[in-house]
Amino acid sequence: MSGIRPTGFLHLGNYFGAVRNYVRMQESYTCYFMVADLHALTTLTETRELKNHVRRVLAENIASGLDPEKVALYCQSHVPETAELYLLLNMLAYKGELEKTPTFKEKVRLHPNNVNMGLLTYPVLQAADILLQRATLVPVGKDQEQHLEMARNYAGRFNQRYGEVFPEPYAFNFGESLIKVPSLDGAGKMSKSENQMATLYLADDDETIRNKIKKAKTDSGAPGGDMPESVANLFLLLELVCSQDVVDKFRADYQAGTVRYGDMKKELAEGMVAFISPIREKAEQIRNDDSYLRKVMEEGAAKARANAAATLQLAKEAMGLNYFAKI
Numbered sequence: 620m621s622g623i624r625p626t627g628f629l630h631l632g633n634y635f636g637a638v639r640n641y642v643r644m645q646e647s648y649t650c651y652f653m654v655a656d657l658h659a660l661t662t663l664t665e666t667r668e669l670k671n672h673v674r675r676v677l678a679e680n681i682a683s684g685l686d687p688e689k690v691a692l693y694c695q696s697h698v699p700e701t702a703e704l705y706l707l708l709n710m711l712a713y714k715g716e717l718e719k720t721p722t723f724k725e726k727v728r729l730h731p732n733n734v735n736m737g738l739l740t741y742p743v744l745q746a747a748d749i750l751l752q753r754a755t756l757v758p759v760g761k762d763q764e765q766h767l768e769m770a771r772n773y774a775g776r777f778n779q780r781y782g783e784v785f786p787e788p789y790a791f792n793f794g795e796s797l798i799k800v801p802s803l804d805g806a807g808k809m810s811k812s813e814n815q816m817a818t819l820y821l822a823d824d825d826e827t828i829r830n831k832i833k834k835a836k837t838d839s840g841a842p843g844g845d846m847p848e849s850v851a852n853l854f855l856l857l858e859l860v861c862s863q864d865v866v867d868k869f870r871a872d873y874q875a876g877t878v879r880y881g882d883m884k885k886e887l888a889e890g891m892v893a894f895i896s897p898i899r900e901k902a903e904q905i906r907n908d909d910s911y912l913r914k915v916m917e918e919g920a921a922k923a924r925a926n927a928a929a930t931l932q933l934a935k936e937a938m939g940l941n942y943f944a945k946i
């Protein structure tokens with residue numbers, strides 16, 4: 620189970636941190652993937668663009684290879700059981716703990732005039748999404764590690780207090796360590812809302828991709844010395860989309876002190892264009908297909924709600940909220 624907020628255009632970080640794993644998981648697991656529109660409301664005060672973003676996230680997921688026939692692909696707000704489990708889990712979530720979450724502190728810094736309870740209880744809602752499907756594996760990027768730990772805590776507390784209902788969920792990335800796709804300005808991660816010139820979006824056209832990479836930061840490190848972070852980031856991106864031969868050649872050049880960043884960026888740009896353009900084109904087609912998107916959302920919600928209802932029943936029975944049963 621996993622989700623992506625519809626707060627903007629999907630980028631390479633979303634793809635390599637999340638969607639790529641979704642696509643691989645659909646072959647061998649029962650999967651629930653959602654557009655986290657309720658999560659988006661924790662920071663969005665203006666919702667006019669929400670509809671477009673929701674459709675975009677769905678289309679880009681499908682264009683990246685996700686098959687709605689194989690998985691439940693749905694919108695969070697179409698599964699009202701989420702809100703009910705969220706309320707129940709809130710009884711197990713402590714205020715002090717939530718206030719200490721680094722992502723909460725960061726959001727307070729970014730949105731000082733909108734520190735709402737949704738923002739504070741974001742990890743509880745996220746735990747509700749995951750536990751509602753009784754999911755064990757959660758394909759996410761490295762930035763989500765701590766939220767997963769909180770979801771495990773809530774599952775553990777519930778089970779201890781009321782009896783075993785929820786398996787413990789873990790972040791998942793096919794045996795490799797969790798990935799953080801760096802931004803092109805050498806600082807932080809690519810993200811939907813931060814510096815747009817430093818983030819490569821799945822919707823970027825070829826010229827935009829080339830331009831952004833051309834402007835990427837490259838500090839010149841001394842040959843043989845420690846590699847500056849901005850250069851290490853370029854190598855990381857190169858490894859994601861170029862062949863091993865190309866990566867090896869530039870690594871050898873770097874070691875020898877003869878690397879030409881201009882050439883390296885050109886290779887990287889062409890690799891990115893070859894990677895992004897087919898996804899972009901396919902997503903554009905899907906985004907304009909109203910009846911198909913509607914069918915995807917309806918069928919996805921039906922699958923997610925069936926499993927969610929079964930979970931809620933188990934949870935309520937464990938909590939003693941079933942007043943019709945004979946004792």
Ligand code: ADP
Pocket residue numbers: 621622623624625626631632633634635636637758759760761762763798799800801808809810811812
């Ligand atoms: P964003 O941070 O861009 O708003 P979300 O919070 O909606 O993205 O996260 C969606 C998924 O994408 C999560 O699994 C998250 O871990 C992953 N993700 C986001 N940015 C990156 C990144 N730069 N590198 C790796 N994974 C990322």
